[in-house]
Amino acid sequence: MAKGVLRLTAPNPGPGTADGTNTYLVQEAEGIVVIDPGPESDEHLSRILQLTHGNIIRILLTHGHPDHCTLAPALAASTGSDIWGYAPNLAPFALDKVLGEGETIGSLTAIHTPGHSPDHLCLSYGDGVLFTGDLVMGWASTVVSPPNGRMAHYFQSLRRLLSRSDIRYLPGHGPPVETPQERAWELLARRMRREAEIADQLSKPVTITALLESHYSHTAPTLRGAARRMVHAHLLKLADEGRVATTDGGETWVSVESAAI
Numbered sequence: 001m002a003k004g005v006l007r008l009t010a011p012n013p014g015p016g017t018a019d020g021t022n023t024y025l026v027q028e029a030e031g032i033v034v035i036d037p038g039p040e041s042d043e044h045l046s047r048i049l050q051l052t053h054g055n056i057i058r059i060l061l062t063h064g065h066p067d068h069c070t071l072a073p074a075l076a077a078s079t080g081s082d083i084w085g086y087a088p089n090l091a092p093f094a095l096d097k098v099l100g101e102g103e104t105i106g107s108l109t110a111i112h113t114p115g116h117s118p119d120h121l122c123l124s125y126g127d128g129v130l131f132t133g134d135l136v137m138g139w140a141s142t143v144v145s146p147p148n149g150r151m152a153h154y155f156q157s158l159r160r161l162l163s164r165s166d167i168r169y170l171p172g173h174g175p176p177v178e179t180p181q182e183r184a185w186e187l188l189a190r191r192m193r194r195e196a197e198i199a200d201q202l203s204k205p206v207t208i209t210a211l212l213e214s215h216y217s218h219t220a221p222t223l224r225g226a227a228r229r230m231v232h233a234h235l236l237k238l239a240d241e242g243r244v245a246t247t248d249g250g251e252t253w254v255s256v257e258s259a260a261i
């Protein structure tokens with residue numbers, strides 16, 4: 001992984017989680033920091049406690065989605081550690097401490113990277129290692145699901161990573177990403193292409209269902225819901241930019257230029 005870092009994978013494999021959520025144990029001078037304890041699971045809790053001998057000084061969350069954090073309260077209760085994250089009210093429980101943009105705690109520095117969720121943090125560690133949560137993963141692209149997921153923010157966060165010179169990403173799901181800049185660029189380029197394709201189709205009114213048919217017809221049925229939300233997220237970004245509008249409250253969309261003709 002990286003010096004002083006151990007990865008454990010929670011037992012929640014699935015189409016949206018790869019082998020399961022990654023929990024990282026980071027060795028600090030005074031004890032161990034847990035990044036993303038994962039979902040509620042007695043088995044995962046005992047593994048974390050066993051490997052750390054309960055010597056946990058802090059729990060950090062990349063974001064408040066349940067697969068990353070619902071084990072946190074039980075882990076905090078059995079170790080007396082605080083739970084830290086970007087926004088106190090976006091997890092399903094209250095956080096103890098807020099970790100703001102640019103703040104450093106121990107050897108980790110928070111980088112606010114919204115898009116997948118408004119409270120998403122990447123955590124920068126020594127030696128060019130960046131914990132990327134769900135922002136950049138090697139095995140799949142990130143789901144951006146409105147209203148909490150915002151495509152414009154996702155673009156900005158990827159651009160922010162591209163402005164850095166990290167050498168390895170440790171994501172919230174799947175294996176380490178060894179070519180981080182290439183991967184971040186690949187993901188951004190894919191979204192830019194998709195946005196351009198969608199915008200091109202809107203010279204006449206088109207429904208989200210039709211857009212889904214033309215772009216995601218090969219998508220597995222279990223991922224169809226996520227694909228629909230991605231298309232919607234693209235449309236909302238284009239609408240914010242004043243380029244498209246909905247004609248019926250959200251299902252049918254048309255480019256603003258065409259609508260004006």
Ligand SMILES: [Zn+2]
Nearest residue numbers: 063065116134
């Ligand atoms: Zn997530």
